[in-house]
Amino acid sequence: MASSKRRADDHIPEPWARGTATLVAVIGVFVCTDPTALMLFWIGLLLLLYLVGILSLHLHFLLFVWVPLCLGLLLVWGVAIPAGNSAGFGLGSAEAYRTALIALRIGAFAALLQLCFVPLLHRSELVVTLTAWGLRGSALVLAVASMTLIDDLRYRVDQVMSARIARGLAARNTLSRVLQLPAMLRPLLVFVLTSAVRRSELWTHRGLERRLAQIPVENGFGSRSVSVLILAGAIAWLAASLLL
């Protein structure tokens, strides 16, 4: 059992290292003023995201959040502000540098956050990591329950919407769709309230907080060599950001 556990967390950093390395690397992203260095750092993160198997999540972010942000940056800094300054239209070198830096920082920051924390969401080391970060009792219940309930509630949202489509209640124009909202959300709120009452009774009955307080903090979880490696990488990135 112990050897299989050791094999399972061989490639995972220790919780303290995960948190510290992320913080150091995020500071590096926001103090870096060299677009080329940011671009290279981001490409490195993309490779790691691919290896971890969550590149599609980042591509979704790029398509639906990052690209619209870049278009907004071009609109505001490339068209509106030069026009307001009476210096004519077009992206000057200072504005081009500024927009490139902002766009690259947001992209690299997003990739970093997804790489460091998304793999935790549906894995067994979530509770271990959260307890190692100091979450206990109520805070731990809140964090773990929130993550598990999102899927529950999304399923309930799908059920409510399917029921409305089956009854032919899907509206066509925007106003009637807005007016539909309370009718669609009321079953959800009733579910939320009844579920909260039921869960609280269950948790009291089973002594959930007492049980959670008894969970030991596993200091030995994760690989020390992976921890040292990612921490060294993050510090090297921060140093490079400051020097470039």
Next chain:
Amino acid sequence: MTELTKRSLFNQQALALMPLCIALNIALGGVVHFLKLPIYLDATGTILATLLLGLPAGVIVGVASFLLASLVISPVYVFFVGTQAAIAIYIYLVARYLHGLLSTPRAIATGIGLGVLAGVVSAPIIVLVFGGVSGSGRDLVTALIASSGQQILNAVMLSGAASEPIDKTLQVLIAFSLLRGSPKGLLERFRNPWLVGNGFLKAPG
């Protein structure tokens, strides 16, 4: 009741409702997407938690839901946790001291105020981190104001104050309508002075 529960800030019922409100904040995106509405509904859970459980719970729900949304939806949410905290504080103060959800006109006024507050609070973050843009239709308004020679911070604040009230008024009205239509027996479980003061529950006796 265990010793641990006595020591904790929230009772078991509040503790069970808060994760559901967090999940509600995140899952409502699905409803908006399905109805193809140009709104967010990302603070409905925060508003409901504040009204049902009070200020600390509202702030925790708002902040935690945006931290979680930054992992499951988009990492940019993490920059707006302060706005969520401000939303909870505003709703608590308005509901408790001004009875801002006593009637539909009051709820509309509360929503407009909330929109202006959210627009102003999020403006510095939008300028510092995102260069003044949000990646939505609001950028057109920002660009229009900036092209008239306004500073970027002013342009973002004004565009926020112009566009956020619509979204936030809808969210307050939805929360208001949901609580008005909820079974009173259920709301009784969460009885507090501002639920009574805003007419969601009758005063005892």
